[in-house]
Amino acid sequence: MDDYVHLFVAIFLMAGAVVVLLHSATTLTSLSIDSVLGLINDMLFVVIILELLWIMLSYLGRRRFPIASFIIIGIISSIRRILLIEAQSSFHSKAANNFLSRQTIDLLLYVLVVLILVFSYHLLVRTSSGNDAESRQRD
Secondary structure (H helix, E strand, O other): OHHHHHHHHHHHHHHHHHHHHHHHHHHOOOOOHHHHHHHHHHHHHHHHHHHHHHHHHHHHHHOOOOHHHHHHHHHHHHHHHHHHHHHHHHHOOOOOOOOOOHHHHHHHHHHHHHHHHHHHHHHHHHHHHHHHHHHHHHO
16 A cells, blocks of 8 residues: 555656646747746756655665655755846846845755755765765675
């Protein structure tokens, strides 16, 4: 029963990715800045959905929970947001660049999140490599 629930969720994620792709294709009526930013946002969102789908399929195949994949999804999501904040601020900036503006603070927080997630991923890979080496030495 558990496999069927995971399969249903995987199908639902795939359908969601298709809907987002269709929606972004229909909303791209012109090559305005807002339309292109929306398209980039939608494409990066589809990448996140496909990463989640890959995690579901990996779990169904190996019965292991890949925490590294969730860290990668967090990195992709944060970078997606950084790109959108930067693109929107560069195209919609009417006032002089203020260092303590809302967009700058958001940007700095997302950069901090990316750095923390990359460091966590590095520690996870390094720790799992060490554990694999120890288990091979015992065998």
